[in-house]
Amino acid sequence: MEAETVIGMVSIITAGFTIAVGSIGPALGEARAAAEALRAIAQQPDEANTITRTLFVAMALIESTAIYALVVALILIFANPFWAEFTG
Amino acid sequence: MGSGDITPDQTVVWDGGFVNVNLTLVTTWVVMAILISSAWLITRRLSTGPQMSRWQNALEVTVNALRSQIREISGQDPDRYLPLAGTLFIFIFVSGVLSIVPGYVPPTASLSTTTALALCVFFAVPVYGIAAQGVGSYLRSYVRPNVFMLPFNVLSELSRTLALAVRLFGNVMSFTKIVAILLSVAPLLVPAVLNALGLLTGAIQAYIFTVLAIVYIAAGSRAQRPVRRDAAGTSGATDPP
Numbered sequence: 001m002e003a004e005t006v007i008g009m010v011s012i013i014t015a016g017f018t019i020a021v022g023s024i025g026p027a028l029g030e031a032r033a034a035a036e037a038l039r040a041i042a043q044q045p046d047e048a049n050t051i052t053r054t055l056f057v058a059m060a061l062i063e064s065t066a067i068y069a070l071v072v073a074l075i076l077i078f079a080n081p082f083w084a085e086f087t088g
Numbered sequence: 089m090g091s092g093d094i095t096p097d098q099t100v101v102w103d104g105g106f107v108n109v110n111l112t113l114v115t116t117w118v119v120m121a122i123l124i125s126s127a128w129l130i131t132r133r134l135s136t137g138p139q140m141s142r143w144q145n146a147l148e149v150t151v152n153a154l155r156s157q158i159r160e161i162s163g164q165d166p167d168r169y170l171p172l173a174g175t176l177f178i179f180i181f182v183s184g185v186l187s188i189v190p191g192y193v194p195p196t197a198s199l200s201t202t203t204a205l206a207l208c209v210f211f212a213v214p215v216y217g218i219a220a221q222g223v224g225s226y227l228r229s230y231v232r233p234n235v236f237m238l239p240f241n242v243l244s245e246l247s248r249t250l251a252l253a254v255r256l257f258g259n260v261m262s263f264t265k266i267v268a269i270l271l272s273v274a275p276l277l278v279p280a281v282l283n284a285l286g287l288l289t290g291a292i293q294a295y296i297f298t299v300l301a302i303v304y305i306a307a308g309s310r311a312q313r314p315v316r317r318d319a320a321g322t323s324g325a326t327d328p329p
Contacts, residue, residue: 056295060296063255067254067262068254070262074094074261078093078265
């Protein structure tokens with residue numbers, strides 16, 4: 001197999017694995033955060049606004065790692081630096 | 089943005105040899121023009137009485153909401169941070185909401201724009217910190233709780249700036265990319281739904297960016313003083329008037 005084929009193949013497979021494995025952790029973390037926030041709102045309904053706002057901020061922070069994995073996967077597929085020398 | 093581009097940086101609108109104008113610049117200018125012209129038009133004739141134009145009402149609602157958010161999050165006087173935080177929020181929010189216009193790509197879908205915004209926050213932290221506490225006190229905050237934490241504190245500052253930039257870029261770019269790809273796979277309904285989801289995400293990310301910027305800047309400006317307990321048992325760590 002020539003280098004072009006190997007690079008294309010490995011890039012696609014790696015991109016798939018990156019986003020598949022990289023989104024497991026943040027999904028579990030967000031589920032946990034949402035569950036705790038719902039429990040807190042059930043215990044203190046008056047503070048629902050503060051809790052909801054803090055929940056959104058925490059969700060965005062937890063989501064960041066999944067976004068990093070997604071960016072790496074998209075770069076591998078669309079802006080692959082090693083692919084450019086074959087098509088450029 | 090075509091389905092082969094990952095950022096609007098790659099779509100060149102005008103090439104002048106040394107300098108070229110790409111789609112990111114054009115959309116940034118469009119957003120700037122809209123914000124500046126609407127701000128100027130609305131504030132030309134301000135009224136202090138109960139009768140006011142609906143646009144002035146909308147502006148007052150926005151500014152009041154921003155100020156109350158800043159006061160709640162930072163616990164300090166909101167007018168110090170309102171220009172920077174308000175501009176960040178309104179710019180990112182409007183550049184996301186305008187994606188309802190066909191043919192428009194948000195400038196925040198480019199890593200250049202989001203890095204520039206994150207660098208604004210990165211430089212604002214020491215500027216506000218030194219203005220609030222003085223150079224010595226601010227630099228001493230890097231060696232708290234002890235001097236071995238100095239590299240970790242510096243590294244955390246750099247990494248959270250990078251996280252700000254990549255989080256906003258990743259969120260906005262992924263939705264524009266998905267819409268561009270789905271236009272060739274399942275047009276008409278599915279891209280429209282995902283465009284709407286992109287609007288929601290853009291608004292939430294604008295809020296997240298602003299909240300994190302306020303948290304970082306306020307944390308850097310808070311005077312680091314130990315909490316003293318006097319004879320009455322109450323803590324004496326109140327800010328001087």
